[in-house]
Amino acid sequence: SFPPHQALAMFCAISGQTPEDPVVSKQGHVFERRLIEKALQDTGRCPLTDEPMTVEDLISLKTDTTVRPRPTTATSVPGLLAIFQNEWDALMLETFTLKQQLEAARQELSHTLYQHDAACRVIARLLKERDAARAALGDVQANMAAAVKGAPVSAPEAAPAETEDSMEVDKPRGLSNEVVKKMQATSQGLSKLRKKRQPSHDLATSEAIGAYECLESHTPHAASPAGITCVAVHPTQPKLLTGGNDHNLIVFDRSSGTVASKIVGHSKKVNQVLFHPTEDLIFSCSADKTGRVWGTRDDKNKYTPLHTVERHTGDVTGISLHATGDYFVLVSQDKTWSLTDIESGTTLCHIMDPAVSDGFSCGTFHPDGLILGTGTFDSLVRIWDLKSQGNVASFEGHTGTINSITFSENGYYLATAAENFVKLWDLRKLTNFRSITLDEGSAIKSVVFDYSGVYLAIAGPDVRVYHTKTWDVVKTFTDHTAAATGVAFGPNASFIASTSSDRALKVYGLNTGS
Numbered sequence: 016s017f018p019p020h021q022a023l024a025m026f027c028a029i030s031g032q033t034p035e036d037p038v039v040s041k042q043g044h045v046f047e048r049r050l051i052e053k054a055l056q057d058t059g060r061c062p063l064t065d066e067p068m069t070v071e072d073l074i075s076l077k078t079d080t081t082v083r084p085r086p087t088t089a090t091s092v093p094g095l096l097a098i099f100q101n102e103w104d105a106l107m108l109e110t111f112t113l114k115q116q117l118e119a120a121r122q123e124l125s126h127t128l129y130q131h132d133a134a135c136r137v138i139a140r141l142l143k144e145r146d147a148a149r150a151a152l153g154d155v156q157a158n159m160a161a162a163v164k165g166a167p168v169s170a171p172e173a174a175p176a177e178t179e180d181s182m183e184v185d186k187p188r189g190l191s192n193e194v195v196k197k198m199q200a201t202s203q204g205l206s207k208l209r210k211k212r213q214p215s216h217d218l219a220t221s222e223a224i225g226a227y228e229c230l231e232s233h234t235p236h237a238a239s240p241a242g243i244t245c246v247a248v249h250p251t252q253p254k255l256l257t258g259g260n261d262h263n264l265i266v267f268d269r270s271s272g273t274v275a276s277k278i279v280g281h282s283k284k285v286n287q288v289l290f291h292p293t294e295d296l297i298f299s300c301s302a303d304k305t306g307r308v309w310g311t312r313d314d315k316n317k318y319t320p321l322h323t324v325e326r327h328t329g330d331v332t333g334i335s336l337h338a339t340g341d342y343f344v345l346v347s348q349d350k351t352w353s354l355t356d357i358e359s360g361t362t363l364c365h366i367m368d369p370a371v372s373d374g375f376s377c378g379t380f381h382p383d384g385l386i387l388g389t390g391t392f393d394s395l396v397r398i399w400d401l402k403s404q405g406n407v408a409s410f411e412g413h414t415g416t417i418n419s420i421t422f423s424e425n426g427y428y429l430a431t432a433a434e435n436f437v438k439l440w441d442l443r444k445l446t447n448f449r450s451i452t453l454d455e456g457s458a459i460k461s462v463v464f465d466y467s468g469v470y471l472a473i474a475g476p477d478v479r480v481y482h483t484k485t486w487d488v489v490k491t492f493t494d495h496t497a498a499a500t501g502v503a504f505g506p507n508a509s510f511i512a513s514t515s516s517d518r519a520l521k522v523y524g525l526n527t528g529s
Contacts, residue, residue: 258285390417
């Protein structure tokens with residue numbers, strides 16, 4: 016231990032005062048215990064050498080505990096004033112140092128914020144350049160796609176006038192400004208009406224549909240090859256239209272319960288049929304690679320072909336009427352789709368996208384008419400912008416061929432069917448928000464919304480009607496003896512028509528007679 020006179024000469028290295036409980040570090044520095052322990056608790060290092068140090072490294076010193084008198088300078092008023100002055104000077108120096116540190120921190124913060132702002136500007140400029148590059152790349156791809164699809168469009172032999180028209184419309188943009196403006200005007204008008212439109216008061220209720228039963232059953236098509244493939248309901252007249260494996264179309268008059276017209280012309284099975292809502296026209300597509308427009312002249316019940324579209328090299332699997340009522344689209348197994356003017360029969364554009372690896376199995380227009388939905392044999396659902404004829408979205412999730420595709424009249428929902436699954440898609444979010452699964456091994460051939468969008472019908476091993484709010488099954492019809500192939504709603508869901516491989520055309524509704 017240190018002699019008493021040496022112990023009294025020791026001072027704390029932190030406070031500069033004689034320590035009451037002195038300790039010494041391994042480096043030989045003396046500290047007041049409470050001060051050094053607080054410093055070690057904050058930093059874990061020696062305040063003088065900045066070397067790592069713990070409380071265990073401190074060694075207590077034995078000192079004389081006799082109370083020492085005050086220093087001479089603290090025993091008089093002038094001495095106390097000198098001590099207070101020194102303390103004040105030290106406090107001012109410390110305050111000045113803190114102000115300097117605060118100013119330096121402010122400058123560093125200002126510099127950092129400036130760098131952040133500059134980085135944000137650079138990022139914004141890069142994003143703008145990226146978007147411009149993407150747009151340029153899209154134009155290049157569109158031009159390449161147009162160049163690729165331009166060759167097969169001009170290949171079929173045709174009259175000189177038709178060839179000239181084909182060359183005119185097969186420009187990169189695809190459609191003339193006049194046609195695009197007409198489509199846009201129709202879309203805007205329908206969109207405004209849709210926002211204001213409410214379900215009709217005459218719309219059948221869930222309870223009413225739940226009470227539907229089979230009112231009519233007909234076999235209008237030939238027995239061989241057997242089977243009806245599709246059905247359509249006229250929106251204002253009591254007529255049904257069917258297509259069959261016997262290559263024929265049948266117009267059935269419900270008011271008389273008889274076949275009003277048998278339409279012959281296709282050489283293979285009919286894949287899909289449509290009524291024109293305001294004109295006496297019928298549309299059909301077939302596995303014979305053609306799409307046809309049928310009309311009447313003198314005899315209102317005798318339909319003859321007005322136009323035949325023969326541009327496709329594979330089965331024409333789907334047909335859809337545009338909202339303007341002036342154009343129709345064909346989709347084909349040859350990986351192309353085409354848009355045709357009804358009045359002239361001229362094909363306005365014939366689209367082949369290299370990204371489509373397999374043919375189209377079905378297709379339909381959106382109710383507003385500016386986009387086209389297609390299903391493919393490779394399980395993809397593709398959405399096309401009609402103005403640019405570009406594939407703007409694709410939906411994955413199905414397995415197997417997409418057998419049917421339909422848009423809801425509310426403009427927001429899309430239903431697609433493949434194998435034993437139906438998937439519902441929200442076009443606003445481009446997401447699958449619901450799936451309907453039937454028994455494994457069954458095949459769904461057709462899905463369709465009613466005009467109000469309140470009900471969805473599915474034709475598969477049976478015919479089912481779902482409510483689109485709760486997605487509960489409203490009614491299941493099991494009257495067919497074979498799988499159903501087509502289904503359609505009457506006006507206000509007042510009846511439902513279905514077709515099947517059993518050759519039967521059935522109509523379901525309320526049995527008012529009972």
